Amino acid sequence: MSLFERSSRHDINSEQIKVSLRESPLHLTNYDWQEPDQQQCRVLDNLESFSNLTSLYLRDKAKYDTLSNGQYELPTKSYDPDDIPEKLNVILIPHSHNDAGWLRTLEEYYIYTTKKILNNMVIKLKQYPNMTFVWAETVFLSMWWNELEDDTKVHVRNLVKRGQLEIVLGGWVMPDEASTHYVSVIDQLMEGHLWLYENLHVKPQNSWSIDPFGHSGTVPYILKKSGIDNMVIQRIHQATKSALASVKSLEYNWHQPWDTSGKYDILCHVMPYMLYSIQYTCGPDPYVCFQFDFRHSDNPEKKAFAKRKITGANIDKMANFLYQQFRKKSSLYEYNTILVPIGDDFRYDSLHEWDEQYNNYQQLMRYLNSRKDWNINVQFGTVADYFSLLKRESKKKNFPTLAGDFFPYSDQNYLYWTGFYSTRPFDKRFSREVESNLRTADILNTLAFGYCNKWNVKFAHSHETASLLQQARRHLGLFLHHDAITGTSKDYVMENYESKLLEAYNDTQKVMSMALQTLLTKGKFTSPLILSPDLVRQKFNVGTSQRTISISDSGTTIVVFNPLPKNRNMLISLIVNTDDLQVLDKNMKIMSYQLNPVWISKVSVSRSKFEITFLVELPPLGIHTFLLRKGDCKEMYPSLLSVYNSMELDVAPNLKFAQNRPVFQPKQSQKLRIENDFILGEFDPVTGLLQKVLDKRTGNVTNIQIQFMYYTSRGSGAYIFFPKGEADPLPNVWGQPVVRVTEGPLMSKIEVLHPIIHHTVILYKVPTEQGQNFHIQNVIDMHATKTKDWEIIMRLHTDVMNENLQYFSDQNGYQLIKRRTKSEIGIAANYFPMTTMSIIEDSAKRVTVHAGQAHGVASLKQGELEIMLDRQLMYDDNKGLGQGVTDNKPTLSEFILQIEYRDNTEPEPMTTSSSLSAMIINEALQQPPVVFYTTINSEVIRPNFDVASQSLPCDISLVSLKNLVNSDLDYDGTSLILHRRGYKCGFNANYLQCPLSKDVTLSSILPDLTISDARETTLTHLYNRSKALVVKDPLNIPVMELATYKINL
Secondary structure (H helix, E strand, O other): OOHHHOOOOOOOOHHHHHHHHHHOOOOOOOOOEEOOOHHHHHHHHOOOOOOOEEHHHHHHHOOOOEOOOOOEOOOOOOOOOOOOOOOEEEEEEEEEEOOOOOOOOHHHHHHHHHHHHHHHHHHHHHHOOOOOEEEOOHHHHHHHHOOOOHHHHHHHHHHHHOOOEEEOOOOOOOEOOOOOOHHHHHHHHHHHHHHHHHHOOOOOOEEEEOOOOOEOOOHHHHHHHOOOOEEEEOOOOHHHHHHHHHOOOOEEEEEOOOOOOOOOOEEEEEOOOOOOOHHHOOOOOHHHHHHHOOOOOOOHHHHHHOOOOOOOOOHHHHHHHHHHHHHHHHOOOOOOEEEEEEEEEOOOOOHHHHHHHHHHHHHHHHHHHHOOOOOEEEEEOOHHHHHHHHHHHOOOOOOOEEEOOEOOOEEEOOEEOOOOOOOOHHHHHHHHHHHHHHHHHHHHHHHHHHHHHHHOOOOOOHHHHHHHHHHHHHHHHHHOEOOOOOOOOOHHHHHHHHHHHHHHHHHHHHHHHHHHHHHHOOOOOOOOOOOEEOEEOOOOOOOOEEOEEOOOOOOEEEEEEOOOOOOEEEEEEEEEOOOOEEEEOOOOOEEOEEEEEEEOOOOEEEEEEEEEEEEEEEOOOOEEEEEEEEOOOOOEEEOEEEEEOOOOOEOOOOOOOEEOOOEOOOOOOOOEEEEOOOEEEEEOOOOOOEEEEEEOOOOOEEEEEEEEEEEEEOOOOOOOOOEOOOOEEOOOOOOOOEEEEEEOOOEEEEEEEOOOEEEEEEEEOOOOHHHOOEEEEEEEOOOOOOOOOEEEEEEEEEOOOOHHHEEEEEEOOOEEEEEEOOHHHOOHHHOEEEOOEEEEEOOOEEEEEEEOOOEEEEOOOOOEEEEEEEEEEOOOOOOOOOOOEOOOOOEEEEEEEEEEEOOOOOOOOOOOOOEHHHHHHHHHHHOOOEEEEEOOOOOOOOOEEOOOOOOOOOOEEEEEEEEEEOOOOOEEEEEEEEEEOOOEOOOOEEOOOOOOOOOOOHHHHOOOOOOOEEEEEOOOOOOEOOOOOOOOOOOOOOOOOEEEEEEEO
């Protein structure tokens, strides 16, 4: 009977596992089993709340038929001049949408266009006191503000104060909402809001997000928590708009599915037509609305675009046209107040346009308002003016509630904007690494500042670190722009973004080095810097690499920092220049380690570089050091090497590795296996790909085959996913891939070397969350072969029986949402964004794929889950970019494959939560420990630095801990954001390293530091939500919510 056939009983019990752990080279004894808190789980289960509408319902209700022009039809009421009209209020909102990079770089847009717009704005709003303007992108305001004279700044503040100029949204940029992680979304929003408050003395009240390609259900919660009350969006599926309009619900309260009180509902207005340009905003007929864009009216230099001015001879006719469009538009809404944007991309860059738009609309407004029979009032206004009128009118009625998100987006003719979820994954990965580095650098900088105050020494680098962090934060914030992280900008613009990300990456590493050295020397040895990072990026277009660490004669010190507020015991790997060394812990005790090869070709092992893997046991937010020194080590375990589909294995005779004879033509019966005390994976010996997984604790077997496939483009581009048909397996024209197997007592891995893909599956042999799942790494090189117009996917075929093709993907790493495949509307329409996680499940088991970067994900057939890895596209998709995507770079994508068995057979509601174990695994993936080293043997470096002796509860995440600074980079308090996550019952969570329930206080997070003042605030610190807090009092954070505090250290 094979191991996989013994699935009806438990093969290994917990006591057997404990014995095995004690006997392993790690000699682990301090681990025990824990179960999730069932009472806590029930709290989350009871949080499901009611909404009138959900995105799942709208997706089912929507009609996907299109008109002859390829657009989806809206249920517009025809205009009848004999109807007695109700009073209609129309708010005209002049605006200019300024992309922070797209066809040009940020700097080019600013120099050539945006600077003129803002300068003209000051002149013309002063000249026309009843004209208004709205502005969203703080990054441009910051650039402009630095060049202004003081008297102009006063004028701008006055325009804001009297409501003529409204700053809407107010983030550093208008971010994408599909690929962004909520941590960085909050960070750039806070950066923008604090800049606005300090410089313009304004707190944004309304959001204006008119260009992102679909909208997340998490962002409304973030906005509401930031003090924003209302929002305007534009780009959602036109068929969804039609479904909303059919029930007069284009204005609704956006609701969180776990918010039982409706406390975080935010009023949202959906623009009904295709785009936010004037052609599509006055009403349903773009040919009529186009006539009311007066940018080039009677301009002889722009004859092709010239519009007729409004004159006494044509005003009756033109006003009638416009009036009918306003009435038709109003028929889509419940209330008789409509919003009509007057603008487009980079508009109002000439004084002539300001004059023409103002003068022509002024005449139209006078005429329209004078027609008593039309019963209409038209005026310039802001978003704030619009919502003020709307809420005044709607007092006697309630807005409908809607829960969910708006992905995928389609504007016409079955063209789905689902390609950008996976476009330029190199940059999506890059930004996630910078995000992690920035968060870690913020924490270390805050600790260094706080402890220097405690030690009564000056933090020598405080202003320099503040400057470096601010620059890194703004570079990362810029990259969240909806044409940056999406990968939908020109090649050279993407290079400009990458250069900024590289600068941010290096800046954050420098801050980490400064802070680590300060903490480990108690502020006594701050210069020169002697700590170097283990991971480096040398060029903007080359991925992260691991340095080879030289072992000096006096020994090399390794410094490891845990950026999580929880105990963390895990294996880490380093590259070293010798296989003759010892690893010593902070107590100078020799540690066990596994020696692995560094490959210099498919089958050749380096003679001068080696990988060592050893256990680090890190306290919450703690720093531990290790010493690498030359010498024989009885606790060193060389790995066993095997290769398949090759006739040779080149290992020098003096190397310490054991090896098996190469297998050139393996038989299918010769299954490959890697295993630890918890799970066993079976792999195909020919392809090297996973086929089955056995859970040794339960005896359960899951069939799960990994397969790499590709779609051939029919019309895909940077934005659009438009395949010719179903995906095909990667062709076998290059022969069978070389398969390498590395086995040892601490970890084992299988590598598959396909010409396009280097696929690795690692299994660690520790009892923590790291060792209970398979770790997958894919390096994709689209230029390795002469393929064109391929879109590469990794597909998992499982035996999960997910009903109705339902599965879950996450929204910005914050919460999960149910997805349901509608096969009849095509493959592209069934791709959704996955920021960190996707789940497929049935009543017996759950398969979770954790992702270290954003991708597109789909479940097109029962039991399948596929993730798009990279896209190489020769042609433009006619969405404005004007090029394909051919600048692909070798790109790493990381995943963790987790299989769980459940005892809860109830169907999931619209949303669910990850299990407690999955929550911890995902957090660990997003926030890896950071490793630095020095070859200088300095006695002033302490062996460890511990911040807290106890972990925060498992369900509490430290979103950020960072020092705030003013424009002079002086300290202005410390920002602390916590997130209490919900988790799903019915799944075991074993060997947890954090408590399941425990009071959280400010003093328990930073027990050694004196907190002189602490207050709960809104998410971006614009409003206080409490009086001074007692630092030892419990922080009562509701499940699923964020809590923000401003403290003084």
